[in-house]
Ligand SMILES: *[C@@H]1O[C@H](CO)[C@@H](O)[C@H](O)[C@H]1NC(C)=O
Ligand SMILES: *[C@@H]1O[C@H](CO)[C@@H](O)[C@H](O)[C@H]1NC(C)=O
Ligand SMILES: *[C@@H]1O[C@H](CO)[C@@H](O)[C@H](O)[C@H]1NC(C)=O
């Protein structure tokens with residue numbers, strides 16, 4: 001993928017801002033959303049900044065990745081070693097020299113904080129940061145944040161660093177903390193007091209349990225056998241996974257599994273996993289861990305608790321995984337925010353980090369968001385705003401984005417499923433035909449505004465409504481692309497288990513594989529409208545035949561995916577026979593993205609609120625426990641690993657307290 005257009009625009013913004021001919025690197029017209037400046041940051045306050053150094057050959061790694069991930073290629077699934085990846089990502093000696101010289105010239109200690117040597121940190125006073133980077137750090141508050149953050153609306157580079165430094169963080173990234181998942185309007189309400197072990201078809205949406213998902217998608221319940229096949233669940237913003245709840249969940253809904261099966265805790269940036277049996281705030285982490293333990297039977301499960309603010313946590317997660325000698329084969333992440341809140345340079349660098357992870361043969365799955373086309377404008381007042389909002393990280397072309405469906409016969413796209421097109425990342429080749437097929441179906445007078453040249457998401461989908469979880473000892477129904485993602489990730493883990501057992505390489509970066517086999521290994525979902533919380537009449541996309549920005553290429557068919565992975569299935573081919581071809585000129589008329597926004601320098605209030613797994617009903621845990629135990633008894637038990645702590649060799653920099661959003665109660669999850 002090239003970012004040539006964006007970069008060209010970017011460099012066109014070069015202007016001299018001082019006698020030192022500083023070059024504007026990133027800037028915002030104003031603080032986005034409801035962030036309010038409380039005045040200049042005190043000059044003597046100390047800041048720790050992370051600097052991203054330009055890799056020596058990211059285009060080479062992109063080309064290599066396409067070659068090793070595309071079915072039919074002579075080097076298909078010949079995943080790279082950590083050293084091979086590093087040979088592409090490590091900065092050139094000229095870049096390292098330029099940055100180190102700059103640091104020493106200004107009396108700064110630049111500490112390398114990533115295994116690929118592409119991130120360094122410096123600690124300096126606000127006054128010096130303002131001077132060196134032509135910044136004006138201010139203290140910002142936000143009505144939904146209990147603490148303040150220190151940010152600047154503009155950051156510049158001295159000429160000797162241009163082309164060598166890609167990101168300075170924190171500078172212009174304003175991440176709104178977002179909404180507590182359970183406190184926003186639920187998508188679906190129900191009061192059904194029963195949790196059957198398999199699909200309850202008396203409810204239109206069904207009641208999702210591991211057994212139900214196994215039955216819908218043909219997922220085996222037999223335990224995985226391979227120990228070197230970890231599935232990693234990431235957790236941000238103080239979410240913790242409760243072992244007692246997981247045990248109760250397994251007793252209830254996977255009675256054939258040893259309920260003491262648990263997960264290995266990994267900790268990053270001070271993240272931890274405090275156990276509190278009455279905790280009911282951590283719906284996201286508990287959903288994620290219960291539906292990986294519940295579906296990826298016998299797969300070694302790891303839980304990475306990441307402290308600090310979300311943006312820093314995401315980038316530190318990339319360097320953490322780069323540094324793991326024994327990395328997981330699949331990573332599931334159910335958190336996101338609008339692309340704009342990260343800004344172009346930070347989002348691009350994090351996305352390159354995912355490229356480097358995927359090239360090692362690690363599958364990365366992210367939720368597509370629960371805000372429909374408006375990316376979390378879960379506010380009725382936004383319903384008439386037809387400028388769609390893209391969400392990140394799932395918009396990165398090097399990850400697999402997972403959307404949500406509802407119901408059976410037919411399974412349809414659920415209205416909240418996040419879907420659309422990136423304003424930052426161009427369309428990758430693996431989906432260009434599929435996306436073109438969709439764009440042709442849009443009427444010429446389609447009123448939604450989006451970047452029709454952008455990476456389309458999601459890639460795939462899975463049920464996402466009314467998943468039964470145990471939260472604080474009670475059975476609760478939750479939903480969201482947050483639910484779909486760990487379940488899809490678990491399917492990939494189970495396929496990897498069989499690949500490893502057969503002596504074959506794991507699936508790694510999934511997308512070229514998924515699009516190649518879409519018509520045979522996925523069930524196309526052809527109905528639905530993702531207007532989110534807005535009325536059905538609101539402008540949004542429609543699901544249709546073939547790929548669409550609601551459900552991607554569809555929902556999994558386990559045995560077909562397995563056959564394709566094993567190399568015994570014929571390739572699928574994208575079938576857009578039924579697509580409505582209205583006009584070849586649609587692409588131009590629907591593309592109204594301003595060039596400025598693609599550079600990440602516009603000041604649009606791109607910080608949008610998202611809502612996540614929504615608590616949609618409460619059931620009596622004891623009643624259900626009793627029922628299920630009576631019906632099923634206790635079957636065979638399977639054991640998973642215990643708990644241990646592990647931390648990265650490259651301990652990331654500790655941020656100042658004010659820069660950590662982790663203390664804030666609200667957070668963004670899907
Ligand atoms: C520079 O950083 C290194 C690594 O953190 C540390 O060991 C060293 O003491 C620092 N030097 C100064 C002058 O701060
Ligand atoms: C979204 O879909 C759910 C489930 O079908 C439905 O209950 C809800 O009313 C829908 N929301 C809107 C705003 O139409
Ligand atoms: C494509 O779909 C149509 C309608 O479902 C079907 O009739 C046709 O056989 C399909 N073509 C291929 C190549 O699968």
Ligand SMILES: *[C@@H]1O[C@H](CO)[C@@H](O)[C@H](O)[C@H]1NC(C)=O
Nearest residue numbers: 385386387388389604605606
């Ligand atoms: C509509 O939404 C876009 C994207 O968030 C935003 O930039 C724009 O300001 C909004 N327009 C109005 C009129 O609120």
